Amino acid sequence: MTRGPSWFNVTSIVLGFSFLYLPIVLLVIYSFNESRLVTVWGGFSTKWYVELLQNDQLLDAAWVTLRVAFVSASVATVLGTMAALVLVRSGRFMGRSMFSGMIFAPLVMPEVILGLSLLLLFVAMDQARGFWTVIIAHTTFAMCYVAVVVQSRLVGFDKSVEEAAEDLGCPPIKTFFLITLPIILPGVIAGWMLAFTLSLDDLVIASFTTGPGATTLPMKIYSQVRLGVTPEINAVCTILVVLVSIGVIAASIATKRQQVQRERDERAAFGADG
Amino acid sequence: MAKKTIGPVRREFVPWEDPEQTPFIEFRNVTKKFGDFVAVNNLSLKIYKREFFALLGGSGCGKTTLMRMLAGFETPTSGEIFLDGQDLSGIPPFRRPSNMMFQSYALFPHMSVEKNIAFGLEQDNLPKSEIDDRVAEMLRLTKLEQFAKRKPHQLSGGQRQRVALARSLAKRPKVLLLDEPLGALDRKLREETQFELMALQEDLKMTFLIVTHDQEEAMTVADRIAVMDRGELVQVATPSEIYEAPNSKFVADFIGDVNLIEAKVLEKADTGTRMQAVVGDFAIDTEQTTAASVGDTVWYAIRPEKVRIAQGQPEGSVTNQIGGIVWDIAYLGDVSIFHAKVGEDDHDILRATKANISRMVENPITWDENVVLTFDRDAGVILTG
């Protein structure tokens, strides 16, 4: 006997999704509003997008954000992958469980505290705040996320594949790049994407750690909104939403495909059974 | 009368009998512990150049661990391993001149069959043309030509096993370690590959160390066999010695089929021993001398094919003769195995095999028939442990 979804299920899904996406849909719609007034529909227009292209402040902020996100995601990926390798591989060592607990702490730590502590550190170090301090801050917290993602890929990894490479005369470092990295690459890429998006939309930590000349897009939007929401902001946000959606969808399709492929590969390589 | 020897022996290659020979691989009092668990216990073993050496033993007895120590993936807890006169301690796996075929295959999942096989050769920076030649040769040898471009996940279990074999052979290492290399192959392909391996080993003058669960395979390919039990070597000898002259109940029972008869020593002489079976009323007369004293309990191990079975009193004089009743018959095609009851209890069974040398038999031995079992003075061995 088959039954369609019950009324309860349908209602919950509809309510849940509207709760999540209605505000975003409204924002996208109003970005095409002819009128300057945010709450009054004045007909369809793309003029705010055109205007946006002339708004140097917003474009500057977007450029800063992209550079910060790119650099910090890349550094965080390297560090996070290394941390994951150490945590999964190096059997037991003094303070292993403490270390693995500590690497995940920033995941649950309130951002305000993280931002504040970084700010205090930079002040104590007498470090002029700006572009590089934001990158350092973003790297620190994104690295934990990367470590979690990469770790989950490493857990199912059979070390005998690396041993086989070394047995055939390949030194350990080379083995890492020829064998280990290609196998865990989907996890590393997913980690990088996650770090990139986290950096892209971070407001709190950036506000604490930035300085003159390094205003990120979320900060810019936030400060402008306090002076009143303009359709221009809506336009910026719509572009962001579209970019992030494309990124997320592409990443999930890619990792899904690779995941299926890798799993088959691994079953084939690691399992002795046919 | 010519002196009798055990089984066929390759007389020209017996380096282990020559005390002057230096071993190529030597384990010296090697112990490996995992925590409290002793996987390999104070093991010493010498393997000679160009030898095909087989390790046999039950699951978990430490065969893989022994190989991994030789390949460099485990460090012995104590003891030393020498290869070609060099102490291997502290030498990382990638600098050791041995190659290993892993029990789990450990193929590189992101590389094609070709690339897997070429990997080791590329590490030696051989010229491209030579690598291609060698890969082609290995593909041909393992009958994988049409799968060259496939990834491991697109292969069957047996094909993957052959890729692993080809990859470990490609570098033609001085020492090749094979951890159950042929287990996933069907019988015909396995036999073919066994002979290919033997030919290759002969041609390239390599030293092979093979782990197998298949004793027939070990007997086919190996110059010598080591039987392992719980991390220790029980016996190291040629296949025929292992089979015909096992040194313990464990080896006799592990290799092939055997009747183990519990007996008490009645008489000892320079020319042999007389024993009385503990169950069943018969005496055993052998030409073997024993260290056990009169009155001691020993085990007499005799292979079923060395026991003759007949319906009536055999002609001529026989030394060992037991009356029994046929309890069960297993017809295997080439031979039949007769289970004859020789004591009071249903478990007091003596097995005898008989080759079915003619298709038709006039008066076949059948169930519940009275039979006479006979065997020669040199048919079995006395075991004390």
Ligand SMILES: Nc1ncnc2c1ncn2[C@@H]1O[C@H](COP(=O)(O)OP(=O)(O)OP(=O)(O)O)[C@@H](O)[C@H]1O
């Ligand atoms: N890394 C390890 N940690 C703890 N115990 C181990 C480890 N590796 C092996 N052992 C134990 O050592 C013993 C010997 O293992 P080994 O793999 O050498 O057995 P084997 O003879 O190859 O068995 P099989 O025929 O099943 O492959 C086993 O009891 C196993 O549980």
Ligand SMILES: [Mg+2]
């Ligand atoms: Mg094993």
